[in-house]
Amino acid sequence: MGMMPNTVEKLLESALVAELVVLKANGEPVVHPLIPLWDGERVYMTSSVLFSKKLERIKRNPRVSFSITDPVAVGGLMARCTIQGDARIIEDDIHTSWERVLQLWRAKEPGIDFFLGKRVALPLFFERSMIEITPRRVLWWEDGDTSKPPQVRELQEVAA
Amino acid sequence: MKGSMNIDAALFAKLGSYPHIVLSWVDDDGYPTQTAATFRGDEACGVVVVDPTGLAVPTDRVVNATASHIRPQPGTGYDERRYVSLSGTVSRDGDAIVLTPTRAWGWDEADVPFFEYSERSNAQAQQYMLALSEEQGREVKPRLSAAWTFILATRLPFLTATFVPVLLGILVAAYHGSFNWWLALLTIVGGAAIHIGLNVANDVFDSLSGADDANVNPTQFSGGSRVIQYGLVSLSQMQAISIAAYAVGISVGLILLVVAWSPALLAIGIAGLLLSVFYTAPPLKLVHRGLGEITTALGFGPIMVLGAYVVQTGALAWEPFVASLPVAILIALILYVNEIPDAMSDAAVGKRTLVVRWSRSTVTTMFLMSALAAFAALVGGVVTGVLPAPTLLALLALPLVFEIYRGIRAYYTSPYKLMATMGKNVQLHAVFGLLLVVGYVVAIAADRLWDSAPGVLT
Numbered sequence: 001m002g003m004m005p006n007t008v009e010k011l012l013e014s015a016l017v018a019e020l021v022v023l024k025a026n027g028e029p030v031v032h033p034l035i036p037l038w039d040g041e042r043v044y045m046t047s048s049v050l051f052s053k054k055l056e057r058i059k060r061n062p063r064v065s066f067s068i069t070d071p072v073a074v075g076g077l078m079a080r081c082t083i084q085g086d087a088r089i090i091e092d093d094i095h096t097s098w099e100r101v102l103q104l105w106r107a108k109e110p111g112i113d114f115f116l117g118k119r120v121a122l123p124l125f126f127e128r129s130m131i132e133i134t135p136r137r138v139l140w141w142e143d144g145d146t147s148k149p150p151q152v153r154e155l156q157e158v159a160a
Numbered sequence: 161m162k163g164s165m166n167i168d169a170a171l172f173a174k175l176g177s178y179p180h181i182v183l184s185w186v187d188d189d190g191y192p193t194q195t196a197a198t199f200r201g202d203e204a205c206g207v208v209v210v211d212p213t214g215l216a217v218p219t220d221r222v223v224n225a226t227a228s229h230i231r232p233q234p235g236t237g238y239d240e241r242r243y244v245s246l247s248g249t250v251s252r253d254g255d256a257i258v259l260t261p262t263r264a265w266g267w268d269e270a271d272v273p274f275f276e277y278s279e280r281s282n283a284q285a286q287q288y289m290l291a292l293s294e295e296q297g298r299e300v301k302p303r304l305s306a307a308w309t310f311i312l313a314t315r316l317p318f319l320t321a322t323f324v325p326v327l328l329g330i331l332v333a334a335y336h337g338s339f340n341w342w343l344a345l346l347t348i349v350g351g352a353a354i355h356i357g358l359n360v361a362n363d364v365f366d367s368l369s370g371a372d373d374a375n376v377n378p379t380q381f382s383g384g385s386r387v388i389q390y391g392l393v394s395l396s397q398m399q400a401i402s403i404a405a406y407a408v409g410i411s412v413g414l415i416l417l418v419v420a421w422s423p424a425l426l427a428i429g430i431a432g433l434l435l436s437v438f439y440t441a442p443p444l445k446l447v448h449r450g451l452g453e454i455t456t457a458l459g460f461g462p463i464m465v466l467g468a469y470v471v472q473t474g475a476l477a478w479e480p481f482v483a484s485l486p487v488a489i490l491i492a493l494i495l496y497v498n499e500i501p502d503a504m505s506d507a508a509v510g511k512r513t514l515v516v517r518w519s520r521s522t523v524t525t526m527f528l529m530s531a532l533a534a535f536a537a538l539v540g541g542v543v544t545g546v547l548p549a550p551t552l553l554a555l556l557a558l559p560l561v562f563e564i565y566r567g568i569r570a571y572y573t574s575p576y577k578l579m580a581t582m583g584k585n586v587q588l589h590a591v592f593g594l595l596l597v598v599g600y601v602v603a604i605a606a607d608r609l610w611d612s613a614p615g616v617l618t
């Protein structure tokens with residue numbers, strides 16, 4: 001087991017979008033672009049109940065992965081990564097539970113406070129579930145050149 | 161466009177705007193994995209040719225290929241969200257990977273604004289919260305404070321449409337020498353209650369007919385309050401609110417009738433109530449027959465102004481009727497402009513409003529002509545000596561007409577861009593009405609001054 005590589009941490013801290021992959025009931029992968037929020041241990045993403053299919057799919061199969069690949073969305077960093085992990089949905093109170101990661105969200109999207117101020121006009125958008133991803137394995141390309149094999153680090157034992 | 165996309169030239173053109181694609185598949189250990197890659201679309205063969213990747217992409221399972229874009233906006237967040245997803249199988253062509261897509265979907269906020277995207281997903285949200293309720297053994301629904309829910313459900317800010325004509329009727333009566341505080345207050349309460357009953361009933365009937373559900377472009381001025389669609393208030397609760405509001409309105413009306421009995425007031429009260437109820441209620445459903453504007457004009461124009469006037473004076477008169485005409489036209493124009501973004505969903509459920517019936521250019525021209533007619537009615541009233549000269553103050557609202565006209569012309573087919581214009585249109589009615597009211601206050605004050613002036617002046 002190892003620590004998250006520095007390069008990947010920088011990507012996680014700066015990325016405005018990650019391509020989250022969840023699995024459909026028939027096992028096919030589906031991609032959902034979402035903002036990744038990194039607290040130094042786990043990755044969080046939030047999803048409105050409006051766009052909840054991904055949540056249903058994660059509940060059925062918690063094995064997920066996400067990649068950070070767009071240099072434009074990471075402030076010009078050239079590295080790329082893919083992180084595999086186990087996801088858990090936190091939605092004990094969809095009205096407030098997700099506010100635990102509001103600080104991390106605000107750091108990437110300061111404009112969220114404007115929309116929060118208009119919460120009354122977007123009542124369903126702010127009824128949200130939190131996706132908590134425990135990273136298991138990280139694959140990364142220091143120079144972003146994905147035509148080469150990635151470096152791989154196991155972070156935790158892969159669930160059976 | 162959110163949802164399924166055809167695998168055609170348009171799709172390949174869209175794909176061509178992305179610098180790279182992300183391939184995703186499920187590894188042998190059951191976890192998905194991904195790699196970015198450069199690519200080119202081969203429109204003729206209907207395939208995507210992906211350059212070699214360091215990770216081996218399997219050819220025996222479904223692979224997803226997604227291209228996405230976001231433009232960072234330092235200090236706020238981002239914009240220009242869009243993505244295209246393809247699903248299919250891959251084969252090898254030398255080192256290159258060839259993806260043959262069988263399905264494609266995506267979203268581009270330039271095509272489908274985020275608010276519309278959200279509205280289109282409303283059913284999914286309701287379904288999810290229902291499933292979550294079963295899972296958690298308690299009702300899971302969106303939360304909003306009781307005060308905000310009430311304001312939303314009743315569309316309280318639109319009560320200016322009631323306050324303007326009722327105040328006007330009261331002030332014309334005061335100008336004629338009749339004024340009673342308690343009757344004035346009761347008239348305002350009764351009018352507001354009937355208006356709330358109408359607003360809520362409108363939501364109930366539009367939900368029952370499917371008009372509000374079919375509307376994926378609601379704005380703060382159109383498409384109803386949405387509290388039923390969002391699951392904030394149930395249909396039966398809305399019915400109860402509407403009935404309660406009508407009950408209050410009718411009770412106040414009966415008290416006014418007892419205190420200030422007049423056959424004219426009885427007739428006005430009954431007419432107002434019927435117009436309010438049958439605005440959307442069957443069997444008349446006046447708004448479905450292109451009669452919404454005239455119903456609104458009558459209800460929030462002559463009926464309210466004359467009603468408030470008769471309560472104070474006990475008799476009908478020409479002046480409050482003439483004063484009510486421009487207010488009637490401008491309130492009808494609020495409904496008229498608000499119907500523009502609703503036109504498609506209204507047409508889908510057979511709600512044949514004027515905007516549904518007329519062409520874009522007719523709708524736009526008729527707005528300008530009607531708004532100018534409202535100002536002409538005011539000038540005509542003053543020139544003929546029916547209205548006092550200070551009411552000409554309301555002409556100060558004229559520039560708004562042209563701003564609104566330009567907004568309608570520019571944003572006729574863009575509901576969210578039209579919102580500012582719809583807001584200005586509500587302002588036009590309120591500003592004009594309040595200036596008219598101020599005009600009467602000035603006229604009353606001038607009269608009092610004249611009456612109390614030293615003899616030398618008289």
